[in-house]
Amino acid sequence: MIRAALLIAALVCDGVLSGASHAAEIKPTRVVTENGMTVLIVDQPFLPIVTVNVLVKAGAVYDPDAKAGLSNMVAEMLDEGTKTRSATQIAEQIEFLGGELAAEGGEDSATARLRILRKDADIGFTLLADILMHPKFDPKEVARVRDELVGSLQSEKDEPSIIATKAFNELVFKGHPYRRPANGDEKTVTKLSRQDLVEFHDKFYRPNRAIMAIVGDLREAEALALVKKHFGGWTPQELPLPAFPAPEPLPKPTLKLIDKDLTQATLVLGHVGIDRRNPDFYAVAVMNYILGGGGFSSRLVRRIRDEQGLAYDVGSVFEANVMPGSFAVHVQTRNAAANQVLASVFQELKRIRTEPVGDQELADAKAYLIGSFPLRLDTTAKLASLLNLVELHGLGLSYFDEYPKAIAAVTKEDVLRVAQKYLNPDHYALVVVAKLAEAKIDANVVSTTK
Structure with missing residues (x-):
């Protein structure tokens, strides 16, 4: 019994799918909710585990030049406390459940990720919705995370591959948002304020800019019920998006x-x-x-x-x-x-x-x-x-x-x-x-x- 339990635990931790995960057998269901969020569902009942990814079109391309790294810091702050839960409470609760909850930024988008056992799906959705919809951006946590990000940027100064890639992108993407690293630079990140984070989150973290993927041991009806229960109150907002110039080829080598x-x-x-x-x-x-x-x-x-x-x-x-x-x-x-x-x-x-x-x-x-x-x-x-x-x-x-x-x-x-x-x-x-x-x-x- 102990050996079997350990094997099941290992499989759940890896989230491994059975041989039935061949590409031809992936048949997603696509639903757009009343508040505009796109939901993709794949029912995989092989293990009692559920993974939920919420991609939000809130990446570094939307950072003002003077605030490069803003979108990345917003994503980093999502699980650092909400209006009803501290960062410690979130971490302890998800750890007690044996799950994972995290968020990260990127060039075009940011993503929040949840992995949870089927039996704990409801509380998992509760925590995921809370960090996406109600981050607190506590001033003390903002200062701590900002210092950590600046420290990471300082350490990159000695990495030849990072130095070369940054210089390359500045040449190739001149005048385009892709020229900037998604994590910004030391000068801009140092100046980011709590108000910057609040305003960016309020502007870009909306259901009509979100894509939710639900994969695992949940039937379609169960998944949609959880989405409606926990994300139905997320308020959409239309946003005029900037027109990014197409990256221009260099005129010469x-x-x-x-x-x-x-x-x-x-x-x-x-x-x-x-x-x-x-x-x-x-x-x-x-x-x-x-x-x-x-x-x-x-x-x-x-x-x-x-x-x-x-x-x-x-x-x-x-x-x-x-x-x-x-x-x-x-x-x-x-x-x-x-x-x-x-x-x-x-x-x-x-x-x-x-x-x-x-x-x-x-x-x-x-x-x-x-x-x-x-x-x-x-x-x-x-x-x-x-x-x-x-x-x-x-x-x-x-x-x-x-x-x-x-x-x-x-x-x-x-x-x-x-x-x-x-x-x-x-x-x-x-x-x-x-x-x-x-x-x-x-x-x-x-x-x-x-």
Whole structure:
């Protein structure tokens, strides 16, 4: 009995779904409540656990420049006390129930997450609704959290990858909100006030800006009853949203050198990419897997790490957000090897833009992307997070059926076409964080992308 109880507890803690969680069997129900909140429900009765994610369109893109980090701090403060419960009371109650309750900010949105046993779903919904609708923003807690955030930002000053990424985003997203880190910077976060938090929360945390995903051992009727009971009083409010300018491509290849007394050079090379709703997303995913997103099987890793032995950390990524994100190649190498690594990166970018990929490369990329897709759905937490994003990006409830089919349909011609379309040698930004006297970066090196 004890062994069985421990096994059940372990499974519940992981929120693992059974084999029935295959993508084709995910059939979400979508309901829009009277107050405008979108609710997505997937009944998974395999374990007595329920995960609820509430995504709110209240991300860093809505921060004023002078208050960068505001949205992130609001999210961080949600579980730090409400008008009826202190932070300690919330933490003790959720811990007593063996659940989890947390919130976090992001670029486009913020998310509050609840994981609770089925038998405690009602109290779980009570706590989730309370932190979303009635945060207190107690002055003492505000000061404490602000100090913690500033301390975290100060520690980032010594992280080469963070330094390089920040500089890269400032170049690629000039004049666009994506240029700012979601957690802001030391100067702006230090000045954030309780009133700033209250006003942002009141403005953006509304049900008509929220997407709730409920996954686990709750029938549809039970889930909707809990939503109505705990969130029915959440007042909607229409909000005129700012019109964000589209990220403009750089007029020419741009190089930024940052001198640090380091033994390793950190390189970030790239430009504006695509948004998630772009119909070429699936072909781009396959192309990027072959180029640098496929771990040990990717071209960049095979060449720069395996064949040349010049880098341990190398890869590429397309960040497809609500608005066009970035394409970036990230590499860490010895200072003295920086130019050789860059030459190899440029050669691989040119090759994938000018030569069709091999049959086996294409087959391997598609097999991995299709085969790994169920792993993105194998816990209630993962599935709830993906449901939030599917709704946020307007991908439709058939997404779970369509994703494998869309990947399978990608051809060599598609890969070549999107490489030529979305890898642009005229608009790269290159950031190098290194001991420049050793790296000796040629200021004209970016021109070799052509």
